[in-house]
Amino acid sequence: MSRLAYFDCAATTRPAPEVLDAMRTVQEETWGNASSAHGFGQAARRLVEDARAKVAALIGARPEEIMFTSGATESNNTVFQSIAPALKGRGRRIVTTAIEHPSVLESVQWLESQGWSVARAGVDGAALVDPAAIDRLLGDGAALVSVMLANNEVGTIEPVAAIAALAHTHGAAVHTDATQAVGRIPVDVTALGVDYLSLSGHKLHGPKGVGALFVRRGAKVSPLLHGGEQEGGRRSGTLNVPGIVGLGAAAALAARDLAGRAVRIAHLRDALEQGLMARIPNVILNGHPTRRLPSHANLSVSFVEGESMMMGLDLAGVAVSTGSACSSGSLEPSHVLTAMGCDAGRAHASLRLSVGYDNTEEDVARALETMPAVVERLRKMSPTWADYKKKQAVAAAPQG
Ligand SMILES: *Cc1c(COP(=O)(O)O)cnc(C)c1O
Numbered sequence: 001m002s003r004l005a006y007f008d009c010a011a012t013t014r015p016a017p018e019v020l021d022a023m024r025t026v027q028e029e030t031w032g033n034a035s036s037a038h039g040f041g042q043a044a045r046r047l048v049e050d051a052r053a054k055v056a057a058l059i060g061a062r063p064e065e066i067m068f069t070s071g072a073t074e075s076n077n078t079v080f081q082s083i084a085p086a087l088k089g090r091g092r093r094i095v096t097t098a099i100e101h102p103s104v105l106e107s108v109q110w111l112e113s114q115g116w117s118v119a120r121a122g123v124d125g126a127a128l129v130d131p132a133a134i135d136r137l138l139g140d141g142a143a144l145v146s147v148m149l150a151n152n153e154v155g156t157i158e159p160v161a162a163i164a165a166l167a168h169t170h171g172a173a174v175h176t177d178a179t180q181a182v183g184r185i186p187v188d189v190t191a192l193g194v195d196y197l198s199l200s201g202h203k204l205h206g207p208k209g210v211g212a213l214f215v216r217r218g219a220k221v222s223p224l225l226h227g228g229e230q231e232g233g234r235r236s237g238t239l240n241v242p243g244i245v246g247l248g249a250a251a252a253l254a255a256r257d258l259a260g261r262a263v264r265i266a267h268l269r270d271a272l273e274q275g276l277m278a279r280i281p282n283v284i285l286n287g288h289p290t291r292r293l294p295s296h297a298n299l300s301v302s303f304v305e306g307e308s309m310m311m312g313l314d315l316a317g318v319a320v321s322t323g324s325a326c327s328s329g330s331l332e333p334s335h336v337l338t339a340m341g342c343d344a345g346r347a348h349a350s351l352r353l354s355v356g357y358d359n360t361e362e363d364v365a366r367a368l369e370t371m372p373a374v375v376e377r378l379r380k381m382s383p384t385w386a387d388y389k390k391k392q393a394v395a396a397a398p399q400g
Pocket residue numbers: 010011070071072073074101103148150151152177178179180199200201202203209210211
């Protein structure tokens with residue numbers, strides 16, 4: 001039997017071979033502490049600065065605007081726990097959205113517990129945020145606006161540049177969680193006009209446990225982690241040199257062929273999405289049909305539980321997820337689908353298939369072969385599906 005098909009690139013991606021090679025070499029040969037003044041340290045320091053330049057280049061930033069972290073969760077927590085309080089001269093109020101990643105949602109909730117007021121913009125049925133809604137919420141003032149660049153569950157790409165321009169006219173600083181977008185679509189901090197941007201290594205075929213926070217030159221910064229003053233005092237802790245080098249290698253690979261990758265990913269995603277819709281009746285797309293990352297397909301397979309589908313597919317060697325990996329295991333319907341106005345049935349019936357450039361046509365074929373049978377078996381056990389089929393038969397019966 002062929003290899004397993006992995007369609008969960010929104011949860012994590014396979015590290016590229018070049019990334020693994022670079023990291024292995026560092027572990028073996030350049031294991032010095034990048035803060036040490038001797039040769040061992042300086043060799044490591046050079047690799048860190050080379051990686052910083054590569055990450056900066058991928059998002060159109062200057063190297064000194066990149067601060068390495070342990071991942072996007074830390075980048076986001078730094079923004080809300082440390083930077084936002086340092087901005088408080090501009091009012092203890094945040095404007096954000098209802099569809100952010102848990103690392104933003106929960107951080108914002110923490111700020112609320114500290115006495116901040118939070119305004120959360122809703123979204124339309126395609127998970128799109130309306131800049132006019134953000135503008136209205138900004139009427140009461142805000143220190144910080146945070147809107148994700150692309151949603152992790154449905155892939156909708158948000159109008160962050162328009163929102164940032166509005167926020168700046170109100171004197172608010174702007175953060176975007178670009179973790180799903182970086183490496184999949186062009187991301188340019190100047191075009192976006194944001195002050196802070198979070199990204200993560202393992203979402204772009206780099207290693208886990210490393211990420212970055214872009215901090216625009218001149219923007220307020222305050223450390224979350226205090227200690228040895230690494231990263232110019234902005235983030236203490238001995239630098240994760242192998243991780244940083246791996247992230248740099250992943251960024252350089254992404255920058256080299258961003259457009260080619262996007263075309264390939266979209267081609268495979270479309271074949272998967274259209275193939276499933278052609279083979280399985282009553283499948284609905286969640287998210288925006290066009291204003292969407294090339295990687296994401298979020299589908300509701302009516303009358304079937306997403307969790308059961310995911311398990312059935314896993315047994316057949318096809319890895320997908322329901323909603324976001326971070327909330328799977330919980331029985332709550334996805335907060336993103338709920339904000340989009342999906343009822344509980346549609347939300348529970350949702351499946352997220354997310355494609356990487358390393359997927360193949362065979363992977364797609366395997367999913368297309370497997371999924372109709374899994375769905376048919378589950379629908380046979382579903383009383384709501386039986387009711388639906390009965391009603392359909394009545395409606396179709398000749399009248400009179
Ligand atoms: C994965 C993800 C994160 C968390 O990134 P980690 O590096 O795993 O902490 C944050 N935001 C979004 C949108 C994500 O997809």
